[in-house]
Amino acid sequence: MSVSAGSGGRPRNLVLAAMIFAVAMTFIDQTIVSIAVPEIQRELGLSATGVQWAVNAYLMALAALFAFGGRLADTVGHRKMVVLGVLVFAGASAMCGLTPKGSLAEAWIVLFRVVQGAGGAIMFPAALGIVVQTFALRERGRALAVFFGIAGGLTAIGPILGGYLTQWTWRAIFWVNIPVAVVALVLIALAKPVTEHRPAPMDYRGLALIASGVGLSVFGFQQSQIWGWRNPGIGLCIAAGLLLLVAFVLVERRTASPLIKVDIFRIRAFAVENLVLGIAMLVFIPVFFFASEYAQIALGKTASQAGLYLLYFFLGFVVASQLGGRMLDRGGAKRPVTLGCALCAVGFALWAGKVTQLNFNSQIWYVVLAGAGMGFMLSPASTDAVSRASRLSYGEATGITQTVRNYAASLGLAILGTVLVSQFRSRVTASLIARGMPAGQASAEASGISQSQGGTGGTADIPDFIRLDFAYATRAVFYAMAGIMAVAAVVALFGLERGRQEEPEESAVPVPSEREDPR
Structure with missing residues (x-):
C-alpha cells in the first residue's frame, strides 16, 4: 500500500505541504515570542513571572486541550478541525498583537495566548493525523521527518524573523501569523485531504x-x-x-x-516513547526562552542577533531530523532516539561550560550539537509513538503525545524558570554585598532585579556584573537540561526495543467509520 485511502487521489506532497503550513504557526510561536520577551516586558511593564506566563499560557493551553483536539479530529473530521484551528489561532494572534498598555496588558496577552493554544490544540492533532493516514508505514518516517524538519526550519525562521520584526514593533511577531494562515487555508482548499473518522460522543x-x-x-x-x-x-x-x-x-x-483510551499505554513502545518525549520536552521549548534571554541580557545582543544565536540550534536540528527519520524507516526508533538524547545531553553540558565566558563564538558548535541531538530523537520518537495506534485513532494518539510534550514543556519552563530566578537573585545579592551594600538592602534590590530579568531599560544599561550573574544563572539551567537529557537517554536505551514495527492491526470488532467529504 503506497498511499492510504485517506489521500483521496490527491498528490501526497500537496497534502503534506498544506499540513506543514497549517502547523507552521504553532511552531513559529514556540520561539518567536521568546525573542521578543525583553521588549514585551519593557513596553508593557510585565514582571519576569508575568512575561513567563505570556509564554507558558500558550504551552499550558496546548497541554490541557491537545487530547480534546485529537478526539475531535477522530470523531468530527480531521480537515474540519485543521481549518477551525487555523482560524482560531490566527484570530487570537491578531488580538495578542493588539495588547493595550497599562493595567490590562498582562491579563489581555495571557488570555489570548491561551486562546492561541486552544487553536493549536484543535489544529495540530488533526494535521498530523492527516499526514499519518496519507503515507504508508514504511514511508511515514521520511514524510514526518520532512514534516517536523520543515516545521522546525520554520521555527528557526521564528527567532530571526522575530528579531527583525521586534526592531519595528514586537506586535508584528503575532501579526505575521495571519498571512501564514491564509496560505495554509488556500493549500488545504487545493489539497482537499480525505481521511477516515468515527463519530462518537465527547x-x-x-x-x-x-x-x-x-x-x-x-x-x-x-x-x-x-x-x-x-x-x-x-x-x-x-x-x-x-x-x-x-x-x-x-x-x-x-x-x-x-477522551483518552488510557489502555493504549499498555503498548510498551508507546508508553516508553511518551516517557522519553515528556522528559525531553522539559528542555526543548524552554531552551528558546532561556537562550534568548541569555543572548540579550548576558551577551548584550539585539533581538535579531539573538535570533541568529538560536538559528545554530536549528541548523543541527533540521539536518539531524532528516537523518533520524531515515534511521527510523531502516531500523526502528531505538537507535536515533537513544543517540539523539545522548548527543543532546553532551551538547548542553558543553554549552553550559562556555556561557560564563560571555563569548558567543566559543559556544556555536555546542549549540549545534545540542540541536542535532534533539533533531535525532524528536521526529522518530513522535512518529513511532503515533504509528502504534490504529488508523481510526491517529488523532487521539497524536493528542496524547502532544499533551505529554506540552505539559512537560510547561513544567520545564516553570521549574527551570524558578531555578533561573533563584540562582540569579542569589548571585546578584552576593555581588551587591561585595560592593558594600547592606545584606538586607542587597536582598531586596536583588529580588527586584531578578523579577525584571536584568532591568527594564535597554540591554546597554545593564551593568557588567549583572550580565555575568545572569550568565551563571543560565549555566545552572543548562547543566540541569544536560542532566534531564541524560535521563531520557537511559530510558530510551533500556526501555525501547530494537527493530522496525509492523503496521498496527485494527480492532477485531468492525467499527463503523466515515470518510470526510472531499468537497
Missing part, C-alpha cells in the same frame, strides 16, 4: 479533569518563584493538580467513550 468530564489538573499543577510550579516554596498554596496547587490527573486516568478507564 467526554466532557474527562476534559474538565485533565484541563484542571494540568492548569493547577503548572500554576503551582510557575508561582513558586513569587509566593515561595514555604507558601502552603504552592503545595496545595501542585498536589490538587496531580490528584485531578490521577482521577482523570481512573475515570477514563471506566468511561465508554473516553
Whole structure:
C-alpha cells in the first residue's frame, strides 16, 4: 500500500505541504515570542513571572486541550478541525498583537495566548493525523521527518524573523501569523485531504479533569518563584493538580467513550516513547526562552542577533531530523532516539561550560550539537509513538503525545524558570554585598532585579556584573537540561526495543467509520 485511502487521489506532497503550513504557526510561536520577551516586558511593564506566563499560557493551553483536539479530529473530521484551528489561532494572534498598555496588558496577552493554544490544540492533532493516514508505514518516517524538519526550519525562521520584526514593533511577531494562515487555508482548499473518522460522543468530564489538573499543577510550579516554596498554596496547587490527573486516568478507564483510551499505554513502545518525549520536552521549548534571554541580557545582543544565536540550534536540528527519520524507516526508533538524547545531553553540558565566558563564538558548535541531538530523537520518537495506534485513532494518539510534550514543556519552563530566578537573585545579592551594600538592602534590590530579568531599560544599561550573574544563572539551567537529557537517554536505551514495527492491526470488532467529504 503506497498511499492510504485517506489521500483521496490527491498528490501526497500537496497534502503534506498544506499540513506543514497549517502547523507552521504553532511552531513559529514556540520561539518567536521568546525573542521578543525583553521588549514585551519593557513596553508593557510585565514582571519576569508575568512575561513567563505570556509564554507558558500558550504551552499550558496546548497541554490541557491537545487530547480534546485529537478526539475531535477522530470523531468530527480531521480537515474540519485543521481549518477551525487555523482560524482560531490566527484570530487570537491578531488580538495578542493588539495588547493595550497599562493595567490590562498582562491579563489581555495571557488570555489570548491561551486562546492561541486552544487553536493549536484543535489544529495540530488533526494535521498530523492527516499526514499519518496519507503515507504508508514504511514511508511515514521520511514524510514526518520532512514534516517536523520543515516545521522546525520554520521555527528557526521564528527567532530571526522575530528579531527583525521586534526592531519595528514586537506586535508584528503575532501579526505575521495571519498571512501564514491564509496560505495554509488556500493549500488545504487545493489539497482537499480525505481521511477516515468515527463519530462518537465527547467526554466532557474527562476534559474538565485533565484541563484542571494540568492548569493547577503548572500554576503551582510557575508561582513558586513569587509566593515561595514555604507558601502552603504552592503545595496545595501542585498536589490538587496531580490528584485531578490521577482521577482523570481512573475515570477514563471506566468511561465508554473516553477522551483518552488510557489502555493504549499498555503498548510498551508507546508508553516508553511518551516517557522519553515528556522528559525531553522539559528542555526543548524552554531552551528558546532561556537562550534568548541569555543572548540579550548576558551577551548584550539585539533581538535579531539573538535570533541568529538560536538559528545554530536549528541548523543541527533540521539536518539531524532528516537523518533520524531515515534511521527510523531502516531500523526502528531505538537507535536515533537513544543517540539523539545522548548527543543532546553532551551538547548542553558543553554549552553550559562556555556561557560564563560571555563569548558567543566559543559556544556555536555546542549549540549545534545540542540541536542535532534533539533533531535525532524528536521526529522518530513522535512518529513511532503515533504509528502504534490504529488508523481510526491517529488523532487521539497524536493528542496524547502532544499533551505529554506540552505539559512537560510547561513544567520545564516553570521549574527551570524558578531555578533561573533563584540562582540569579542569589548571585546578584552576593555581588551587591561585595560592593558594600547592606545584606538586607542587597536582598531586596536583588529580588527586584531578578523579577525584571536584568532591568527594564535597554540591554546597554545593564551593568557588567549583572550580565555575568545572569550568565551563571543560565549555566545552572543548562547543566540541569544536560542532566534531564541524560535521563531520557537511559530510558530510551533500556526501555525501547530494537527493530522496525509492523503496521498496527485494527480492532477485531468492525467499527463503523466515515470518510470526510472531499468537497
